[in-house]
Amino acid sequence: MRTIKVALIQRAAQGNPADDLAACIAAARRAAAAGCQLLLLQELHNGNYFCQREDPAAFDAAEPIPGPSTEALAAAARELGLVIVASLFERRAAGLYHNTAVVLERDGSLAGVYRKMHIPDDPGYYEKFYFTPGDLGFTPVDTSLGRLGVLVCWDQWFPEAARLMALAGAELLLYPTAIGWDPADPEDEQRRQLDAWRTVQRGHAIANGLPLLACNRVGLEPAPDPAGADGGIRFWGSSFACGPQGELLASASATEAEDLIVDIDLARAEAVRRIWPFFRDRRIDAYGDLVKRWRD
Numbered sequence: 001m002r003t004i005k006v007a008l009i010q011r012a013a014q015g016n017p018a019d020d021l022a023a024c025i026a027a028a029r030r031a032a033a034a035g036c037q038l039l040l041l042q043e044l045h046n047g048n049y050f051c052q053r054e055d056p057a058a059f060d061a062a063e064p065i066p067g068p069s070t071e072a073l074a075a076a077a078r079e080l081g082l083v084i085v086a087s088l089f090e091r092r093a094a095g096l097y098h099n100t101a102v103v104l105e106r107d108g109s110l111a112g113v114y115r116k117m118h119i120p121d122d123p124g125y126y127e128k129f130y131f132t133p134g135d136l137g138f139t140p141v142d143t144s145l146g147r148l149g150v151l152v153c154w155d156q157w158f159p160e161a162a163r164l165m166a167l168a169g170a171e172l173l174l175y176p177t178a179i180g181w182d183p184a185d186p187e188d189e190q191r192r193q194l195d196a197w198r199t200v201q202r203g204h205a206i207a208n209g210l211p212l213l214a215c216n217r218v219g220l221e222p223a224p225d226p227a228g229a230d231g232g233i234r235f236w237g238s239s240f241a242c243g244p245q246g247e248l249l250a251s252a253s254a255t256e257a258e259d260l261i262v263d264i265d266l267a268r269a270e271a272v273r274r275i276w277p278f279f280r281d282r283r284i285d286a287y288g289d290l291v292k293r294w295r296d
Contacts, residue, residue, distance in 0.1 A: 002267040004145050006038040007031035008260040009045075010239040010252045012219030017046040017061060021069055024086070025076045027259060032080035034261055037106075038145055042217040042239075043087045043153045043178040044099065049217070052233065053224050054129040062091035066110060070102055078108030083143050085150055087176040089130070090115070099131045101150045101176055103141040112141030116152040117161065124182065124223075124233055127154075138164035146171040146266050149210070153177045156197075156214065160290070162204035171266050173204060177216040180235035194236055194254070202246035209244045209273040211264050218257055244272040 009027040014020050024041055031039050044050075046069060050058040063069060069088055077084045083106055090100035099116035115134030119127045138161055140147040149170025155161045156175045165173060179197060181190045205212040218237035239252040241262045250262040273279065289295055 002146070003263050003265045004038055005034070005036045005261065005263050006040065006213060006241070007034065007036040008040045008213055008215040008239045008241065008252070008262075009042065010215060010218050010237050010258045010260060011042060011045070012235075012257055013045075013048045013217060013221060015048045020046045021072060025072065028073075028076045028080055028082055028084060030259055031261070032082055034259075036261060037081075037083060039082050039084045040174055040213050040215045041084070041086050041176060042215045043176040044089060045087055045176075045217075046089070048221050049178045049233065049235075050224075051127045051130060052124050052221070054126050055224065058130065059091075059097065062089040062097050064092075065090050065100060065102055065113060070104070070110065073102075074104050074108040074110070077104040077106060081106045083111070083145050083148075085148065085174055085176065087152065092132075096132055097130055098134060099127065099152055100134075101152055103143060103148060103150060106144055111143050112139075114139070114141070114150045114152065116155060118154045118158055120154045138168065140165055140168050140170040149173045151175050153179060156201050156204075159200075159204060159207065162208055162210075166208035166210055170210065171269065172264065173208070173210050173212040175201065175212070175214040177214055177239075178235060179216055180233040183220070183231040183234050190236075194238060197236075198238070198240065202242050202248075205242050205244055206246040206276075207278060209269050209276060209278065211241065211243050211249075211266065211269070213241050213264075215239045215260075218253070218255065244269045245276075 084104040090098040103111040105111040117134040121128040149165030217235045222232040241249040252258040
């Protein structure tokens with residue numbers, strides 16, 4: 001067995017970048033005290049989810065990588081001996097910004113970055129206004145704990161992203177996330193959305209024979225304009241870990257902040273892929289149309 005203890009930190013944003021970063025570092029200390037080796041934070045954890053509207057002033061919160069947040073998290077990684085997967089609003093240049101995950105090694109070094117590839121543009125999720133699509137591809141990050149396939153939120157709906165990470169040798173899929181309900185949605189629609197979110201990611205784990213971690217934020221974040229008709233987003237939490245057959249290993253509350261701690265056996269993927277040999281039976285000679293937008 002190659003078992004690692006991981007912590008998924010599900011939080012409600014405090015709305016202040018300094019306070020939220022401090023809360024993440026406090027969570028890292030709790031995780032290390034619990035014996036964890038890997039820490040996964042939620043998407044854009046340094047503040048509220050600002051993409052609910054298009055606001056040029058929101059770009060002021062972006063920062064370079066490396067930069068102040070990576071330095072603070074690197075110091076925590078080094079002190080605590082943790083691999084930390086964080087999620088930041090990256091300022092690459094004037095007018096060029098990304099939604100970027102960073103992986104910090106246990107010695108505090110920057111092991112790698114992933115820039116979010118799929119960028120949504122929907123009511124309450126106006127990310128195309130802020131983020132340039134990623135240009136680093138679906139490349140896992142090598143760490144002392146293994147090869148991490150880090151993807152971000154909207155990426156979690158696309159089987160191609162998970163498959164390409166798996167084909168590049170990822171041993172674990174990780175999704176920092178910010179997703180929730182429109183409070184006006186009826187309860188049955190909310191249940192369908194949450195169930196679909198869980199199901200598609202468990203499907204990625206099954207199809208690729210890999211364990212998977214999804215870390216979401218929690219709590220109601222009102223619309224930035226109180227006079228607007230939008231009631232904000234109620235982030236549905238429900239962070240979870242599943243194994244390479246999609247089996248749920250641990251799941252967090254839909255309403256409360258929680259440190260979800262779980263043991264992940266990275267070696268089990270080998271045994272699962274021997275009995276479910278999807279990679280052996282892929283018809284790579286027949287998949288050319290997948291690179292088309294649509295088959296007319």
